[in-house]
Amino acid sequence: MEPTPVTADDRPADATRIARSRDADGTRQLLLDAARRRFARDGYTATTVRDIATDAGVNVALINRYFSSKEGLFEACLRRITLTIDRPNAAEMTVDRIIETIIDQVADQTGGDYSLQLLLLLRSSGDGRADQIRRDTIHSFAESIATAAGWRPGDADDDLLLRAQIALSTALGMVLFRSSIALEPVASASVERLRGPLGEVLSTLLSPQAERAPLG
Amino acid sequence: MEPTPVTADDRPADATRIARSRDADGTRQLLLDAARRRFARDGYTATTVRDIATDAGVNVALINRYFSSKEGLFEACLRRITLTIDRPNAAEMTVDRIIETIIDQVADQTGGDYSLQLLLLLRSSGDGRADQIRRDTIHSFAESIATAAGWRPGDADDDLLLRAQIALSTALGMVLFRSSIALEPVASASVERLRGPLGEVLSTLLSPQAERAPLG
């Protein structure tokens, strides 16, 4: 099963870290990169360990050596997810900067790592532990957004958290439409084209508005 | 592989159409119902034909007899999708009614057929033809929404179509968070709780606004 054949030069030829013949850490990285790509694009069950090993240019057995199992490799991919929003000290993030970051990440058409990681967040292996990791990652991601909007951990009112999650669902849905489903015209819309409506949506959700109805 | 075991009474015991022992159409329906549930919940590759047959209480070989292949059954499920929005004569749909319909469908916590069908729209079999059906379905769904907002087929300006697709991505992302990922607090938020923010988002996207910036 080879739904999306990956040519040799499609694999990120990281010139700075040439995979020497006997480098455990380097091999682990190659496997993680190939696995993330496969899992994100084709999903967990549709991806075979042989696919990943071939993409990484590495022997299949090493997946089990380094990650115990296919499931372990998937969990490692999930744990490796770091989104642009979480990288700077999120405490100083303003709503407008968060919104701009989300838009850039969603609109990233290069098939780069960030939209790939967003896509990975939507994949499930069916395993409970992996699903929990995924849930935690998304949740912490939503908390970062909500925090920028003024939410504080432990707030009795989680309206802002809810709104942040709705904003996230929009972002993830957009990534799905653009990279996986290829729905036109949204799939090939430029960043400039998306900035308008997406900005409106995210501002509506996250920007403080005096006239917002108090939770009934 | 049995990620989500389905008990006997979990299967929709349609009393009006008892599956008699030798009824081809009835058997087809049983298979379609079971397949849609499995495909929507677990995805295509994670679902086995034996899972479906067991859920439907039907012999495995009948899947190939009636639908040629697992892929054919999946396509039949996709073709069967009819969303609430498309059912009435969409020409008379107002934006507000469309918005209300979307919210109801997204918030449907009963795990009923409609959220199940939305979930199915996010699943891929990897097969090109099935993906095309899925794409067409989503696209026509977006056109219905855009039409209510004033868009007309053939419009040179597809800004409203784009906005309808963004609205759809929000809706699908929400269904994913609620039924598949079970992300709190959005997963168990009531319809009343969701109506506020979701209504704001959808209105922002679809309601005519004089001050909307002309496409630059």
Add this chain to the structure above:
DNA sequence: ACGCTAAGTCAGCAATTGTTTACATAGCGG
């Protein structure tokens, strides 16, 4: 120079997958 350990290879196993083939039988037309 050399051996020891980590790193990588190879072949194959057991289980599961979708599908097919040959067979059984219910139930209606005559």
Add this chain to the structure above:
DNA sequence: CCGCTATGTAAACAATTGCTGACTTAGCGT
């Protein structure tokens, strides 16, 4: 009442899956 066809059953097929064990070999420390 009989037999023919549509319907359903059972068993097995080849292919693929994740994974394992025994084996090789590169490369560093001494």
